[in-house]
Amino acid sequence: MTATQERPADAVDREIGRDRRRKEDQRLITGRTRWTDNIVLPGMLHLAMVRSPFAHATITGIDTSAARSAPNVVAVLTGADFGEELGVCINAWPITPDQVAPVHCPMPSDRVSFAGEIVAVVVARSAAEARDAAELVDVEYDELPAALDLKAAAADEVIAHPDLGTNKSALWVFDSGEAGTGGNVEDAIGKARTDGIVIEREYRQQRLIPAFMEPRSVVVDPTGEQYVMYSATQIPHILRFALAATTGVSESKIRVIAPDVGGGFGGKLQVTPEEWIAWAVGRRIGKPVKYTETRSESLMSAHHGRDQWQKLTLSAEKDGTVTGLKVELLADLGAYVAIVGGGVPVLGAFMFNAIYKFPAYHFACQTVLTNKTWTDAYRGAGRPEATYAIERLMDELAAEVGADPLAIREKNWIRHEEFPFTTVAGLEYDSGNYEAATAKAREMFGYDELRSEQMARRASGDPVQLGIGVSTFTEMCGLAPSRVLGQLDYGAGGWEYASVRMLATGKVEVTTGASAHGQGHETAFSQIVADRLGVAFEDVEILHGDTAVAHKGLDTYGSRSLAVGGEALVRAADKVVEKATPIAAHLMEASVDDIEFAGGRFSVRGTDQGMAIGEIATAVFAAHNLPDGVEASLDSDATYDPVNFSFPHGTHLCAMEVDTETGALRMRKYVACDDIGNIINPLIVSGQVHGGLVQGIAQALWEEAVYDEGGTLVSGSFVDYLLPTAADTISFDIDHTTSPATTHSLGVKGVGEAGTIASTPAVVNAVVDAVRHLGVTDIQMPCTPERVWKAINGPGAGGSTEGAAMPHFEAGGAAGNQEQPGTSSTEGAGQ
Amino acid sequence: MIPAQFDYVAPTSVEDALAALAEHGDDAKIIAGGQSLLPVLRMRLNAPEIVIDLGRIDSLRGVRDDGDAIVIGAMTPHSVVGADPLVNEHALLIARAVEHLADAQVRHRGTFGGALAHADPAGDLGAPVRALGASFVIQGAGGTRTVSADDFFVDLFETAIGDDEILTAVRVPKHTGWGAHYEKFVRVAHQWPIVAVAATVRVEGGAIAEARIGLTNMGSTPLRATAVEAALAGQPATEDAVRAAAAHAAERTSPPSDLNGDADYRRHLATVITRRAVLAAAGG
Numbered sequence A: 001m002t003a004t005q006e007r008p009a010d011a012v013d014r015e016i017g018r019d020r021r022r023k024e025d026q027r028l029i030t031g032r033t034r035w036t037d038n039i040v041l042p043g044m045l046h047l048a049m050v051r052s053p054f055a056h057a058t059i060t061g062i063d064t065s066a067a068r069s070a071p072n073v074v075a076v077l078t079g080a081d082f083g084e085e086l087g088v089c090i091n092a093w094p095i096t097p098d099q100v101a102p103v104h105c106p107m108p109s110d111r112v113s114f115a116g117e118i119v120a121v122v123v124a125r126s127a128a129e130a131r132d133a134a135e136l137v138d139v140e141y142d143e144l145p146a147a148l149d150l151k152a153a154a155a156d157e158v159i160a161h162p163d164l165g166t167n168k169s170a171l172w173v174f175d176s177g178e179a180g181t182g183g184n185v186e187d188a189i190g191k192a193r194t195d196g197i198v199i200e201r202e203y204r205q206q207r208l209i210p211a212f213m214e215p216r217s218v219v220v221d222p223t224g225e226q227y228v229m230y231s232a233t234q235i236p237h238i239l240r241f242a243l244a245a246t247t248g249v250s251e252s253k254i255r256v257i258a259p260d261v262g263g264g265f266g267g268k269l270q271v272t273p274e275e276w277i278a279w280a281v282g283r284r285i286g287k288p289v290k291y292t293e294t295r296s297e298s299l300m301s302a303h304h305g306r307d308q309w310q311k312l313t314l315s316a317e318k319d320g321t322v323t324g325l326k327v328e329l330l331a332d333l334g335a336y337v338a339i340v341g342g343g344v345p346v347l348g349a350f351m352f353n354a355i356y357k358f359p360a361y362h363f364a365c366q367t368v369l370t371n372k373t374w375t376d377a378y379r380g381a382g383r384p385e386a387t388y389a390i391e392r393l394m395d396e397l398a399a400e401v402g403a404d405p406l407a408i409r410e411k412n413w414i415r416h417e418e419f420p421f422t423t424v425a426g427l428e429y430d431s432g433n434y435e436a437a438t439a440k441a442r443e444m445f446g447y448d449e450l451r452s453e454q455m456a457r458r459a460s461g462d463p464v465q466l467g468i469g470v471s472t473f474t475e476m477c478g479l480a481p482s483r484v485l486g487q488l489d490y491g492a493g494g495w496e497y498a499s500v501r502m503l504a505t506g507k508v509e510v511t512t513g514a515s516a517h518g519q520g521h522e523t524a525f526s527q528i529v530a531d532r533l534g535v536a537f538e539d540v541e542i543l544h545g546d547t548a549v550a551h552k553g554l555d556t557y558g559s560r561s562l563a564v565g566g567e568a569l570v571r572a573a574d575k576v577v578e579k580a581t582p583i584a585a586h587l588m589e590a591s592v593d594d595i596e597f598a599g600g601r602f603s604v605r606g607t608d609q610g611m612a613i614g615e616i617a618t619a620v621f622a623a624h625n626l627p628d629g630v631e632a633s634l635d636s637d638a639t640y641d642p643v644n645f646s647f648p649h650g651t652h653l654c655a656m657e658v659d660t661e662t663g664a665l666r667m668r669k670y671v672a673c674d675d676i677g678n679i680i681n682p683l684i685v686s687g688q689v690h691g692g693l694v695q696g697i698a699q700a701l702w703e704e705a706v707y708d709e710g711g712t713l714v715s716g717s718f719v720d721y722l723l724p725t726a727a728d729t730i731s732f733d734i735d736h737t738t739s740p741a742t743t744h745s746l747g748v749k750g751v752g753e754a755g756t757i758a759s760t761p762a763v764v765n766a767v768v769d770a771v772r773h774l775g776v777t778d779i780q781m782p783c784t785p786e787r788v789w790k791a792i793n794g795p796g797a798g799g800s801t802e803g804a805a806m807p808h809f810e811a812g813g814a815a816g817n818q819e820q821p822g823t824s825s826t827e828g829a830g831q
Numbered sequence B: 001m002i003p004a005q006f007d008y009v010a011p012t013s014v015e016d017a018l019a020a021l022a023e024h025g026d027d028a029k030i031i032a033g034g035q036s037l038l039p040v041l042r043m044r045l046n047a048p049e050i051v052i053d054l055g056r057i058d059s060l061r062g063v064r065d066d067g068d069a070i071v072i073g074a075m076t077p078h079s080v081v082g083a084d085p086l087v088n089e090h091a092l093l094i095a096r097a098v099e100h101l102a103d104a105q106v107r108h109r110g111t112f113g114g115a116l117a118h119a120d121p122a123g124d125l126g127a128p129v130r131a132l133g134a135s136f137v138i139q140g141a142g143g144t145r146t147v148s149a150d151d152f153f154v155d156l157f158e159t160a161i162g163d164d165e166i167l168t169a170v171r172v173p174k175h176t177g178w179g180a181h182y183e184k185f186v187r188v189a190h191q192w193p194i195v196a197v198a199a200t201v202r203v204e205g206g207a208i209a210e211a212r213i214g215l216t217n218m219g220s221t222p223l224r225a226t227a228v229e230a231a232l233a234g235q236p237a238t239e240d241a242v243r244a245a246a247a248h249a250a251e252r253t254s255p256p257s258d259l260n261g262d263a264d265y266r267r268h269l270a271t272v273i274t275r276r277a278v279l280a281a282a283g284g
């Protein structure tokens, strides 16, 4: 292993493994920091957007005269005022060569394709004046029929973009028979139909809204030699590249800064119309401009997540040994193919087989355009959908066989001695131990006692029934080996960059291409560097999110920052030590071969002579006495391209009480035993697991973006889009087993998405398990009390919420005695 | 989330507030705690030209004893009402409902009168106030009038308060010694009720002598479950007896259908929740 880990007394002093409080939290929590909306530049103007109230309509006229003459309005601009100068929002991952995709103009001038699309922008001296004037922009629309229902859209009943002639964007297929990674799934299913078990199910992944805490905000400053864009984004580097690629500005003239960013969950992994419009307006007017969205705008027009129908066929032998899995997905792209777009369900393609030894596998995903808000990555991106499907199916298989759901999983999972294991989807799982994680979770949970209680409640006909839900998930993290991304036609690589600068005073400045937005990188990365260089945790500063400072990187998503970015950091730090060694030898008049580095000190073997790395840094700064031909710098950098994904896994168990009289649910216990490899900071890991769990539980129980028949988002405020708070969740029991990743030196696997991916099926499995004896085999998410009650009292999975929609805040409802602005069809929808 | 521009006045007497209302008519809106009005203004669902703040009128605040009734000033914040000794002694049902209303921040800003004047059918205070047979003291240019709870709630977000009037207080007849329970059915804690039931009962020798039941979100106004009340009178406070009476809870209701449940589900919920509320109120 490494030098630093061998330093004396390291058991106490080591930073890795310590539950350091996050150094960034004070400024983030108090808000005394650089949120994009906090940035104020001299002469800055403010933008307000005019958005379409219709899901699909032709724009027949835009009258901006009243808005232009409103107080302190500088300009009112439409798509026609810009033309090509506006650029386009890009799709970086055309999943098939013949993918059908509409051009995504940030501000179309002819036709709107979803409710919330921007048709005009007002520029004024204050945000309030811009907002007031936006109400005065008079847009005339001719409403067109809208493609809203996913299945109907897939049948091309109504076309979302008439010029394309179809809503079908791309069909992406993986077949283990054709790929040579397994057998033919139709053969397996055919055989099981005669002498085995075939489970056929259709599950709905409802549409979700990432609902990050900080609304999106963008400031454009065109007054310097470089144009500067500040944006609340997860991807400053990709944003810079996309601006250069689509707006004709040279990349070297663009600086993008993601200052402090308050959450993303994938929702800020995007290049947005708002950014492109602010960019164009700033360039046109030559003054700094700012746009900050309202919460209503955020819910309506920041990208949504999930939204799939999953048709699943699992075949097995009579004893429950799985023989085949066939997955047919319909995925709603919304109105445009977003930056990752159809790549989100494709990321799930490799995960449906999960931890099980399926001999045959077929995956097909049809992506579909509709007239709804476009969808893209949301915490887990593809993997929660896959995990949900397979973990629900394994419970169904257990029920069919009459076996315990843990036993049926054990029968089929990869045993720990079988690693590394190449799956039917073609991935090589490097490490894992499902037996160990499951044994620990089972014990923490009190599995047998809860099963007895369940039996007793069933026997007595208790109105409150108990269910136990299992999820033995895995996921692929550390996105991603560039070569694999190339094979999948993704438009970029998956490496990460880091540099380490030794300052004259011995302090350390680190830059990383990862772009934290709440994850705690500043703390965890400081711990890694402190150990590696033997310096104090407090002496390490992590710089990120500014393309002029951390000039290179691929940003933060897909649980990649530690597994990929952390490894780049290790390599950069090791190069510093390498560069310092000959200098240390020279300064101590010893041979390089006699120099040892441990605990931050270079020492001469067999003597008590030594120098701290900080002293070397000072000597290099002075450069008075360096060996011949050695440059006066210890600064180093590294670009690391992972050789494989990492594969965290874990066993999650959920106990849920179901009030059969009302359908109300009460969580009794939740246990998560995750194997995420080595842990840098247990406190940060707990935070990620807890937050992730709540987000996954929320998909199971609470969250759903619902549209009405006109294509208006009904759950357009937090009154109707139900986010849980601490009052709605219980105290989770979490623990870990450890099988380090074997493909890089840190042995970490990634934890940002684990809780979200694992928990959704554990919860729904628990709900269904509680009422399975009453004839229930499925309940559609979110499992509202109404759906649970209807599932118990009638056929089906409790029905859908579409159509039965009435928002709490409605024009005319709570509005009182005034005429409503912004609701007539010829005006912009004021938000 | 920026409201349209408006003027603002904060009079110190009801008379001055009424004068301001008379002057601006339809262009004016009263603000109490602002917990319902501000979201509406910020979403630009309403754009009054002037907002008249009642916050500086001291006479509208506080709870007082008035013989056979207690009088709750319109501007008394929810948190004060919930903790008030008179309310807890004579109108326990109201205290029980306030415990479940929104969250602590909203309870410190929102007011008793504001919530009732707002008349959200999903609001938590209408049902208990109707169940207790409260009356509403409304002041206008021509003086003060009193409206019964049955007549106060007219429709969704609509009350008997005229455009030129102000709700000054609510008179709640004393129900001293009555058991009370507010059962609120929600999916997440900070939600308005999907359905809620306000039940208060007078138990005599193990039997329910009298019961008063209010229903939240079972129609366009808070409702009184009179059929249940009648069926409960004289019944023992047992599970079976209460179950039979509670089966009438959905009679003559017209609940809404929305994201949280359709009308039929709400009707079913009303019967279950009424049973639970009554049993809890009766101490069983």
Ligand SMILES: Cc1cc2nc3c(=O)[nH]c(=O)nc-3n(C[C@H](O)[C@H](O)[C@H](O)COP(=O)(O)OP(=O)(O)OC[C@H]3O[C@@H](n4cnc5c(N)ncnc54)[C@H](O)[C@@H]3O)c2cc1C
Binding pocket: A816, B029, B030, B031, B032, B033, B034, B035, B036, B037, B038, B054, B074, B100, B101, B102, B103, B106, B109, B110, B111, B112, B113, B114, B115, B116, B117, B118, B120, B122, B123, B124, B125, B161, B165, B166, B167, B168, B190, B191, B192, B193
């Ligand atoms: C996050 C949140 C959660 C909430 N959850 C709940 C809940 O679970 N249950 C619940 O019941 N409520 C809930 N509320 C609403 C809360 O109860 C409000 O306080 C209440 O509805 C309005 O009271 P207010 O004093 O804030 O009135 P305001 O918002 O100031 O006014 C409301 C309306 O009443 C009018 N008005 C106010 N006072 C008078 C008066 N004296 N005479 C005439 N007209 C008047 C105003 O003009 C306005 O139209 C919630 C509010 C929020 C913000």
